[in-house]
Amino acid sequence: MEILKVSNLNKSFGKKKVLENVNLSIEEGDILGFIGPNGAGKTTTIKLILGLQKIDSGSVTICGYDIQKEFTKAINNVGGIIESPDMYLYLSGYDNLKLIANMYNIKKERIDEVVKLVGLENRIKDKVSKYSLGMRQRLGIAASLLNNPKVLILDEPTNGLDPEGNRQIRDLLKKLAKQKMGILISSHALSELDNVVNKVAIIQNGKIVEENAIDKIKRRDESYFIFEVDKFISINDNIKLSDNSFKIKINREDIPVFINILIDKGIKIYSIYEEKLSLEDAFLKKTGGNKIV
């Protein structure tokens, strides 16, 4: 079921066109990576989705409610961080959450729950002004989860997180997606989203240049397969990696034939594995080596 549908979104600031016919869609359990360089229109798109800015033309539908026509019903299903997790610095993390919870009439137990979820139990009573950026990021995620949203929108959520924190957040997002939450994560760095997202939308200069499921992007070309063998010999177009291994670009269905060829030549095969294309590599291929960062 489509829980977030963005269609033909247009937005201009004065004469400058910021967004042009932007289309996005998220279904239950999706994690959409929304990728683009700084200034491409990621945050503007998110603000239009959340009703923070007026839509020039096009529509945003959240769980069947149009954000422009039925704002409160639509927004009730969303949680999110926009730009940065801004909180009242002079209040404690807990007080900040309490204020938000109060707006939804959410009980205290739920606050404790989300605090535990992002691992802030020990510092939640401290003032936010004493938090590191990573802790604020966690607090922001906790805040956006308070109302059990169906759609979660996170703008650069891994900013300032250490590798361990980054991993924790990724695990958390995967867990949430399994509970049928639809998640949109924006990022300027492709590599950060690898392994998390199942869909990718790439935005450049206000236009979506690519929207697809991640395995489709990755599998656009055949993958390389790496063979570990007892000795290297040149065969077909294989590339030597070391004395005992090489890689070759080959269709998956041709592998058994290729193995037979190797066996015929008396080569012992110890292992074969697919060299996985990273999201970044896939994108580089797509744009012809034109890096977006």
Place this chain on the structure above:
Amino acid sequence: MFRLIGNELYKIFHKKSIYIIGIIIFLLVLLNDVLYKTMYDDDGNLKALASIENYSSAIMKDTLNDLDPNKATDKLLYVEEKTYVDMFELSNKYGTNSWQSYIVNSEMYDVVYNMNYYTYVFTNDELYNENKKDYDYYINYFDKDDFDGFITSKLEEIDKQIEGLKKDKEKEEDKKLLLEIDESLENLEFDRELLNYRKEKQILYGNNYLNDALNEYSSSYKYIKDIDPDNIDKLNYDDKRAYYNNLESYNINKYILENKVNLNKQNTVRNNVISSVSSYEILIVILTIIIAGTIVASEFNKGTIKNLLIRPYSRTKILLAKFISCLIILFSVIIFVCLCDLVVGGIFFSFDSLKIPVVVYNFTSGEVQEYNIFIYTLIMIGSHLPMFLLILSLAFVLGTLTINSQISIALPIVFYMFGEVLNTVAISLNLKWMKLFPTLNWNLEEYLFGKLPAFQYSNFSFAIAISVIYILVMILGAVILFKRRDIKNI
């Protein structure tokens, strides 16, 4: 909506700055009361006056010692200085606050001067004795502390004068002189009335509130008795106001004299409380402006506005919740200031004075009205409300419009300060069109109890209407702008 308001108040009351301002207000109230306590004595008179008198008498004695009554050049000066010293000593003999002392200072200068003159400058026993007789006349009553006798003899004197004048009147034929006699008669009769009043109410001469009231009572009576109430509307506006002021003064002072109650005593908790809102108006205004000017702007500056707008509430509700929170803060501040004044003043000056009602002359009914202190304080708060609300709305709108805390705090403060200047200009130049301007309408105190306001082109209901219109337009403008505003990248 209530949840939003609760949140706003939670945010405001968790700021340290609001408590710092609260402490400052408390300290100012305390300081004010300490000043009153040290400046006035228990009767409500300025303490400084007595010490000045003592100081100058010491100087006079020194000067007197330096002068030689036998030297021709010094003679006149000597007599003058000696008269002062004699009078000072005489008045001190009966105590500085006694009725005798007051009469010495107000009536006996000529007698004492003449006695000295005929002793030192122009020695003449006959003239000296004539003055000495007058002197003894006073001293006779003074020594016996016979106030009634003194007044009675004064009354007899006046009666004699009146009778004399009446006889003159019968003989006189010149119309001009007749008019003059009539006028003198009228004045004498008024003096007699006052003396009778003094005697009847036992108002001893002296520097106390009863004499102040009697003075004001008599001067305002003189003013209003010449004006026919039926012809009031024919007067020009300034004269009409003067008449109204005198009418009020006449009635209020009459009340003071008849009930022997000091309504104007400065160093009382009563006086503090009824004037709390006026005394600390600027503090209330500044605190309100700071809250109202930053309540929207600061959310934008910190970026927290996004967290507020992605919740299931319309923008109108969010803005109105903020506005209502400002109103709640305004009322809390007013109540806080009044309570501080009440508690601190009560501890300093005792709470007894709270029983004394506030007395107001109602021009519409033509009667003196008594108000309970607390009800009157509420009326005062109410009459200042249009001003507070207009300033609050202005700060609020500017904060929403500019999302710049500095502008939304500075401009309303300037406007508040400038309002008084503007009003003075409008009143002195008699600018009728200025009645559409809020500052001339925002203080309802001018329009209460049927008073004639300084600015003649407005009235009670018009003032309220203008204030309400300005406030509504500002809030409406803020809502419309806030609804349409794009939340830009921060």
